[in-house]
Amino acid sequence: MDQNQPAGENYANPKTCFFHVLFKAAALAFYILSALFFDSFVIIFVVTVVLAALDFWVVKNVSGRILVGLRWWNEINEQGESVWKFECLDQESLARMNKKDSWLFWWTIYLNAVAWIFLGIFSIIRFEPDYVLVVGVCLSLSIANIVGFTRCRKVMLAKWLDVLI
Amino acid sequence: MSHSDTIPLHPSSQSDIDEIENLINASVQSGPATVLPARPPSPPRASIPVSSTPFIQSNIPPPTYNKPPVVPAVVPAAVPPPGFGSQANTLTEPVWDTVKRDLSRIVSNLKLVVFPNPYREDPGKALRDWDLWGPFFFIVFLGLTLSWSASVKKSEVFAVAFALLAAGAIILTLNVLLLGGHIIFFQSISLLGYCLFPLDVGALICMLKDNVIVKVIVVCVTLAWSSWAAYPFMSSAVNPRRKALALYPVLLMYVSVGFLIIAID
Numbered sequence: 228m229d230q231n232q233p234a235g236e237n238y239a240n241p242k243t244c245f246f247h248v249l250f251k252a253a254a255l256a257f258y259i260l261s262a263l264f265f266d267s268f269v270i271i272f273v274v275t276v277v278l279a280a281l282d283f284w285v286v287k288n289v290s291g292r293i294l295v296g297l298r299w300w301n302e303i304n305e306q307g308e309s310v311w312k313f314e315c316l317d318q319e320s321l322a323r324m325n326k327k328d329s330w331l332f333w334w335t336i337y338l339n340a341v342a343w344i345f346l347g348i349f350s351i352i353r354f355e356p357d358y359v360l361v362v363g364v365c366l367s368l369s370i371a372n373i374v375g376f377t378r379c380r381k382v383m384l385a386k387w388l389d390v391l392i
Numbered sequence: 393m394s395h396s397d398t399i400p401l402h403p404s405s406q407s408d409i410d411e412i413e414n415l416i417n418a419s420v421q422s423g424p425a426t427v428l429p430a431r432p433p434s435p436p437r438a439s440i441p442v443s444s445t446p447f448i449q450s451n452i453p454p455p456t457y458n459k460p461p462v463v464p465a466v467v468p469a470a471v472p473p474p475g476f477g478s479q480a481n482t483l484t485e486p487v488w489d490t491v492k493r494d495l496s497r498i499v500s501n502l503k504l505v506v507f508p509n510p511y512r513e514d515p516g517k518a519l520r521d522w523d524l525w526g527p528f529f530f531i532v533f534l535g536l537t538l539s540w541s542a543s544v545k546k547s548e549v550f551a552v553a554f555a556l557l558a559a560g561a562i563i564l565t566l567n568v569l570l571l572g573g574h575i576i577f578f579q580s581i582s583l584l585g586y587c588l589f590p591l592d593v594g595a596l597i598c599m600l601k602d603n604v605i606v607k608v609i610v611v612c613v614t615l616a617w618s619s620w621a622a623y624p625f626m627s628s629a630v631n632p633r634r635k636a637l638a639l640y641p642v643l644l645m646y647v648s649v650g651f652l653i654i655a656i657d
Contacts, residue, residue: 268547269539272554273532280528288490301578303520309576357551 239325240293247290247332250282251339254365258346272361279365286336286372294328296320297383299375313379336376340369498526505586506621519583519625522576527585530592531557534649537595541656553652560645561585568638573630583625584642590617591646595653604654611650618646 238244254275261271291297296316304310316324347362501519531554539550565580594614598607622642630638 269536269550272550273536276532280525284494288494289487303522303576303579309578357547360551360555 237325238327238331240328243290243293244328244331246285247294248335250278250285251335254278254282255339255342255346258361258365268357272357275361276364279368282339283368283372287375290332291372291376294324294332295376295380296324297376297379299379311378313382315379315383336369336373340366340373343369494523494525497521497523501526501582502586502589505583505625506589506617519579519586522579522582524578524582524585527561527582527588530585530588534588534592534595537592537599538652538656541595541599543657549656553649556645556652557585557588557649564641564645567641568626568629571630571634571638573634573638575625575629580625580629584622587618587622587646588649590614590621591649591653594650598653598656607654611654615646615650619643622646 257278258271258275261274265271287299291299298314300312302310302312343362343366347359347366350358350362501521501523505519534557535550535553538553539546542549561581561584564584565575565577568575568580569577591614594610597610601607601610619642623639626638626642627635
């Protein structure tokens with residue numbers, strides 16, 4: 228296989244990209260469309276939150292690794308303090324990462340959070356505290372991923388700047 | 393190394409795996425270089441940074457102290473060594489490994505927190521590998537069970553149960569922190585969520601058996617079990633003189649959940 232794929236030609240990991248988008252879109256779609264089909268808040272809540280949680284897991288553990296080569300997690304060390312750990316692939320592999328993949332990755336996670344914020348504003352305006360709860364949970368999961376990956380990228384860039392200087 | 397269950401890796405990732413395998417083989421023979429005993433867990437977490445952020449570059453996989461003597465033939469780069477994982481492997485491991493690792497962590501956390509274990513180490517440290525999947529599942533399950541048992545207003549019951557448990561866990565954690573206790577926010581939430589497991593069992597039994605006496609007995613037993621499970625972690629986190637102040641609200645929350653279970657009809 229051609230190792231130096233010309234950037235922008237094709238997605239290098241189409242299956243991962245698909246799953247990356249799938250759960251986000253499913254959660255949003257289900258939440259928006261469910262009012263038409265389901266009368267029960269419980270089902271809406273559980274299904275939306277489960278889809279959002281699955282999306283969180285997929286982004287954090289699978290698509291983050293494969294599409295942009297980043298990973299973050301939190302550990303508690305011996306002294307009982309919470310420590311953030313970041314990890315990334317080495318520079319050559321990162322340079323070879325497909326541009327389209329990483330574009331898709333970053334844009335979808337930002338757009339996802341923005342969409343949930345809009346939905347949250349709607350439910351606040353309509354005075355539906357139950358739905359604000361759902362939106363709150365989904366939004367906090369998206370923001371967690373955004374914050375985690377952004378910090379990871381910043382730390383990584385800072386580290387490389389140190390190495391070069 | 394079977395790739396049947398894995399996501400097709402980018403060709404550059406495959407060469408990374410080979411490169412890393414060679415490095416591992418080479419470095420194991422030359423002895424430990426840098427040692428970073430990191431356990432790479434990956435549960436859903438919204439972490440708030442508290443302290444330093446050591447950055448690790450994964451093209452130099454550091455062999456750890458506890459790494460068992462590796463057979464020089466083939467180191468399957470897809471499987472992290474038992475105990476500690478070399479960082480490089482977690483970035484390129486197949487998805488199934490991640491799933492299995494997370495599932496086994498949930499099970500081990502459950503066993504640690506809820507089941508009697510006379511040999512368990514200092515309770516304050518036991519839930520160091522916290523994760524929020526377990527608590528999430530238990531809270532949702534409890535909400536669903538209560539909602540099923542209710543004959544009217546099912547949605548409100550669920551929403552109330554979920555909000556009560558989630559907000560209760562957060563408030564209880566803040567309580568411990570404000571009392572000057574030493575506990576990590578998410579560790580505590582994780583703990584309180586895992587301690588709901590006995591109440592889940594109790595709620596399930598109450599849903600199946602409608603007799604009031606049975607319900608009261610079951611709820612009392614499971615309530616005692618939950619409180620017993622939460623006690624060592626909460627009490628070790630605060631100053632001994634403030635133990636009661638930290639534990640009483642926990643007990644109160646579980647008692648109210650118990651009432652909710654009994655009173656649902």
